[in-house]
Amino acid sequence: MNKPMARTKARRSGPRRPGTRPTRRKRQRAKAFRWPSLGAVLVDHARVLVASLGRLVSHPLSTLMTVAVIGIALALPAGLHLIVTNGRALSGQWAGAAELSVYLRPGTDLATAKKIAAELESDPVIAEVRLIASDEALAEFREYSGFGSALDVLPENPLPHVIVILPADGSRSAQAVDDLRRRLADELPADLVQADTTWVARLQAMLDLVRRTVFLAGLFLALGVLIIVGNTIRLDIQNRRDEIEVSKLIGATDGFIRRPFLYTGAWYGILGGLLALGLVTGSLFALDDPVRRLSGLYGSGFRLTGPGL
Numbered sequence: 001m002n003k004p005m006a007r008t009k010a011r012r013s014g015p016r017r018p019g020t021r022p023t024r025r026k027r028q029r030a031k032a033f034r035w036p037s038l039g040a041v042l043v044d045h046a047r048v049l050v051a052s053l054g055r056l057v058s059h060p061l062s063t064l065m066t067v068a069v070i071g072i073a074l075a076l077p078a079g080l081h082l083i084v085t086n087g088r089a090l091s092g093q094w095a096g097a098a099e100l101s102v103y104l105r106p107g108t109d110l111a112t113a114k115k116i117a118a119e120l121e122s123d124p125v126i127a128e129v130r131l132i133a134s135d136e137a138l139a140e141f142r143e144y145s146g147f148g149s150a151l152d153v154l155p156e157n158p159l160p161h162v163i164v165i166l167p168a169d170g171s172r173s174a175q176a177v178d179d180l181r182r183r184l185a186d187e188l189p190a191d192l193v194q195a196d197t198t199w200v201a202r203l204q205a206m207l208d209l210v211r212r213t214v215f216l217a218g219l220f221l222a223l224g225v226l227i228i229v230g231n232t233i234r235l236d237i238q239n240r241r242d243e244i245e246v247s248k249l250i251g252a253t254d255g256f257i258r259r260p261f262l263y264t265g266a267w268y269g270i271l272g273g274l275l276a277l278g279l280v281t282g283s284l285f286a287l288d289d290p291v292r293r294l295s296g297l298y299g300s301g302f303r304l305t306g307p308g309l
Contacts, residue, residue: 045259052263063271066232070272073225075279077218078307082280084211086305087203100181102163103192110134113161116188120165125180128166134159160191174201229268233261280307 056063104113110133117131137159165184167177177195185193237244244257284306295302 048259049263052260053267055260056264056267066228066268067271067275069228070225070268071275071279073221073228074272074276077214077221078276078280079283080210080214080217082284082305082307084207084214087207087210089305090302100165100167100177100184100193100195102165102184102188102190103194104161104163105189105191106158106160108161108189110161112189113163117163120163125168125171125176126165127168130164130166132162132164134161137162174198174204225272229265232268233265236261236264277307 104116113131113133117129120126120129134157138157141159165180167180171177171180181193181195184190247257284304288304291302291304
């Protein structure tokens with residue numbers, strides 16, 4: 001009776017097979033560990049989100065200064081971008097500056113002028129053609145010049161027929177208008193084909209320069225915003241160093257410790273963006289009435305365009 005018991009004890013106290021007990025432990029640990037549910041993760045993120053906002057509210061002065069710096073830094077390039085956008089829209093509304101005036105040769109009869117105008121209407125690069133007959137031009141000149149009695153002395157009408165041409169939307173650049181002017185001067189019986197597009201080209205060049213300046217300024221200011229937010233978070237980390245060390249000692253992960261600071265930076269960005277939007281919108285509201293009155297004096301319905309999405 002003692003021999004089987006001795007064998008059993010020897011078997012139990014004998015060498016263990018490698019990997020048997022650790023594998024069982026791993027299985028037990030795997031059974032004990034459970035991934036957190038999606039609801040628990042969302043609740044934890046919401047808690048950290050609200051807690052980070054409460055920490056900012058508890059330090060109103062420093063929070064307000066940081067948000068003000070971020071808002072102003074974001075409002076400057078946004079405002080300059082709107083200036084360029086509205087400038088391009090304004091130059092596009094002044095389509096009359098791209099008109100060409102074709103002064104036909106003296107002696108060209110009205111029927112020939114109408115035929116030429118009809119042929120020009122079929123040109124794909126021309127959007128609109130308007131014929132001003134010499135008699136119509138003389139009557140208009142007589143009405144607005146104040147030289148009616150002097151014109152009566154003239155033996156004949158000295159004014160030629162004029163064809164006013166408005167290029168199509170895709171042919172209103174300075175180069176396209178100049179090419180159209182050269183072609184009309186070669187093909188039509190005209191003494192002069194006039195197109196005053198020099199100032200339009202200058203305006204477009206200035207807008208391109210401002211646009212690139214805005215891009216560079218926005219790039220530098222965005223870099224400054226990142227430095228400001230990063231420095232603010234770094235100071236917050238230094239102030240909470242003891243709290244972080246205690247959290248690490250009790251087993252907190254890097255993601256758990258990093259999460260409040262990420263939400264703090266997000267709150268700074270959101271609040272700074274809202275302040276920048278308010279500054280830009282307020283500036284547009286203050287300038288809207290003067291711009292409307294000025295554009296009305298020039299017979300234009302131009303209105304300032306605000307920021308989009």
